[in-house]
Structure formats: structure tokens, C-alpha cells
Amino acid sequence: MENSAEWLEWDVARAREWLVVPRPGDDKYSRGVLGVFTGSHDYPGAAVLGVEAAMRTGVGMVRYTGPSSVRQLVLARRPEIVGVGGRVQAWLIGSGMTSSRRTLILGGELAQATAQGVPTVLDAGALDLVHEARGSVVLTPHYRELAEVLAETDRRAGHAAGKARAEHGSPPTAAEIAARPALWAVRAAEQLGATVLLKGSVTYIAGPDGARFTVSGIPSWLATAGTGDVLGGILGALLATRHSTIAQDAAAIAPIAATAVLVHALAARRASQGGPIVALDVAEAVPATIAAMLAGD
Numbered sequence: 001m002e003n004s005a006e007w008l009e010w011d012v013a014r015a016r017e018w019l020v021v022p023r024p025g026d027d028k029y030s031r032g033v034l035g036v037f038t039g040s041h042d043y044p045g046a047a048v049l050g051v052e053a054a055m056r057t058g059v060g061m062v063r064y065t066g067p068s069s070v071r072q073l074v075l076a077r078r079p080e081i082v083g084v085g086g087r088v089q090a091w092l093i094g095s096g097m098t099s100s101r102r103t104l105i106l107g108g109e110l111a112q113a114t115a116q117g118v119p120t121v122l123d124a125g126a127l128d129l130v131h132e133a134r135g136s137v138v139l140t141p142h143y144r145e146l147a148e149v150l151a152e153t154d155r156r157a158g159h160a161a162g163k164a165r166a167e168h169g170s171p172p173t174a175a176e177i178a179a180r181p182a183l184w185a186v187r188a189a190e191q192l193g194a195t196v197l198l199k200g201s202v203t204y205i206a207g208p209d210g211a212r213f214t215v216s217g218i219p220s221w222l223a224t225a226g227t228g229d230v231l232g233g234i235l236g237a238l239l240a241t242r243h244s245t246i247a248q249d250a251a252a253i254a255p256i257a258a259t260a261v262l263v264h265a266l267a268a269r270r271a272s273q274g275g276p277i278v279a280l281d282v283a284e285a286v287p288a289t290i291a292a293m294l295a296g297d
């Protein structure tokens with residue numbers, strides 16, 4: 001690992017401080033509402049998985065405002081969701097979307113969501129919206145996706161007088177990111193001014209403010225379709241429940257992101273018990289995982 005002294009391995013004791021337990025005075029709004037804009041005609045399942053995971057993480061409400069055909073599937077699995085827009089405390093955007101088709105279908109509505117200034121998770125087909133988003137952003141790329149984001153960033157900035165090229169060199173390939181994930185997570189966070197959660201068997205969380213966290217020991221059974229969509233839901237829910245902390249100090253974003261990765265990894269371990277899992281198993285294991293974390297197990 002690059003500069004391993006700078007990286008703090010996240011653990012249950014630290015994560016527990018970022019989990020919010022509802023109090024007697026709470027209601028669904030005070031607990032936090034997550035807006036979710038995910039899924040597409042081609043990838044509706046990603047929306048179902050992310051919403052399931054968010055609700056299992058313990059958020060006050062999920063407002064799902066993605067494509068209406070996808071909304072029917074999400075509702076069939078989770079009738080608790082609210083399918084109309086309204087105030088939210090955090091956004092999860094982009095899982096199950098592709099940037100090329102996204103603009104045709106959803107451009108205006110997405111722009112509105114990213115402009116609201118609440119903490120926002122940008123995943124998969126919305127990663128490039130980091131250039132337009134207001135407020136605190138967490139990007140959740142895998143290696144290929146980070147290579148694409150950095151290439152797009154380079155195109156934009158490089159055309160503005162070659163400044164980014166001079167400062168950062170040519171954008172990396174996915175193979176180069178895989179070879180040095182710690183380095184590229186940090187560079188991306190600095191270059192994009194966002195928290196970068198770079199997924200992999202070791203997941204790196206780098207904040208633009210210098211935060212550096214790792215989560216290791218993630219079960220490799222997680223290398224199966226849709227588990228990244230589940231992670232997005234967990235993260236979105238934790239951001240919504242911690243919205244007032246983030247409003248006071250945006251540095252809270254990185255530890256919350258690390259907590260989401262740890263919850264995801266521990267839920268995978270609980271669901272797996274050493275055997276294969278599917279993404280929905282991970283989402284379903286989240287409540288017992290959080291209970292065990294709160295109990296100090």
C-alpha cells in the first residue's frame with residue numbers, strides 16, 4: 001500500500017460513532033430522508049438493490065424519483081418508498097445508469113437534484129456529474145469507472161490551458177489504478193474536490209481534506225453483480241441520517257463513507273458464512289450487522 005502510514009484502517013469501534021440510533025422524539029423526517037435517482041430501462045435491478053439496502057440501513061424515508069417504469073419494480077419490492085419528489089437530506093444518484101443514455105432521459109431532473117447542495121453519492125452513470133454537483137459529494141467508482149472519470153476531467157481541464165495535465169500528468173488507465181489504488185484515490189479526491197470511495201478487495205476512502213481510510217478483509221464473495229449498488233444504498237442512508245453533522249462539518253463525509261464500507265463488508269460476511277452470496281443477501285443482512293456493531297460485537 002502506498003504511504004501506508006497515512007492510511008487508517010477503519011474498525012467497528014470507530015464506525016459505531018457514526019451510526020445513528022433513533023430517539024423517542026424522532027420522526028421519519030428528523031431521522032433523515034434519502035432521495036434516490038437510480039436504475040434505468042436496461043438496469044432496473046440496481047434501483048431495487050440500492051433502495052432495499054438504504055431502507056435496511058435505517059433511514060426515515062426514501063423518496064425514489066427515478067424512471068417511472070423502474071419505480072413500479074422498486075415499489076413491488078419496497079412499498080415503503082415514496083414515489084414523489086420533495087425535501088431530502090441526501091441523494092443517491094446513478095447506480096444502474098449509463099452517462100451516455102442518462103442525459104437523453106433524465107437530464108433536467110438530475111441537474112435539479114445535484115444542484116440542491118445536500119450530501120450526494122454519485123455512482124456508476126452519474127460519476128461525471130461531480131463537475132456540476134453542489135455540496136459535498138462522495139464518488140463510488142470501481143477502477144474502470146475512476147479511469148473514465150479522470151479521463152473526462154482531463155479532457156475538460158486540459159482544454160482549459162493544459163493546467164490539469166501540467167499538475168497531474170496524463171490520466172491513468174484502469175490497470176494503472178488497479179496497480180496503485182491508494183495513489184489514485186488520493187489524486188482523484190484532490191483533483192475533483194470530492195470524497196472518493198475506490199471499491200475493491202481493499203477499499204480506499206480519500207477525502208479532499210486529507211482524510212485517508214481503508215477497509216480491508218472484505219470477503220471476495222462480494223465480487224458479484226449488484227453488490228456495489230447495495231453499497232450505494234447503505235452510504236446514502238448513512239449520509240441522510242448524519243445530515244446535520246455534515247452540515248456543520250463536511251469532514252464528516254469520509255468517516256461516514258468508511259463506515260458504510262465496513263457495514264457492507266460485515267453484512268457480506270454475515271450473509272456468506274463462508275459460502276456464496278447474492279447482492280440482496282447483503283442488503284438483508286444489514287439490520288443484524290448494525291445491531292451487532294452497536295452492541296460492540
Ligand SMILES: NC(=O)C1=CN([C@@H]2O[C@H](COP(=O)(O)OP(=O)(O)OC[C@H]3O[C@@H](n4cnc5c(N)ncnc54)[C@H](OP(=O)(O)O)[C@@H]3O)[C@@H](O)[C@H]2O)[C@@H](O)CC1
Pocket residue numbers: 042043044045046047094095096097098124125144145225226227228229
Ligand atoms: N442488477 C443490476 O441492475 C445491475 C446493474 N449494474 C449496473 O450496470 C452498469 C454497468 O456497470 P459495470 O461496472 O458492470 O460496467 P462497466 O464499468 O461499463 O464495465 C463494463 C466492462 O466490463 C467488461 N466485461 C463485460 N462482460 C465481461 C466478461 N464476461 N468478461 C470480462 N469482461 C467483461 C467490458 O469489457 P468488453 O466486453 O467491452 O471487452 C467492459 O470493459 C452500472 O450502471 C451498474 O450500476 C451492475 O451493478 C450489475 C447489477
Ligand SMILES: Nc1ncnc2c1ncn2[C@@H]1O[C@H](COP(=O)(O)OP(=O)(O)O)[C@@H](O)[C@H]1O
Pocket residue numbers: 142199200201202203218219220221222223224225226227228229230231
Ligand atoms: N475480489 C473482491 N474482494 C472483495 N470485495 C470485492 C471484490 N471485488 C469486488 N468487491 C466489492 O464488491 C462491490 C462491487 O461493486 P461494483 O464493482 O460497483 O459492482 P456492481 O456494479 O455489479 O454493483 C464493491 O463493494 C467492491 O469493493
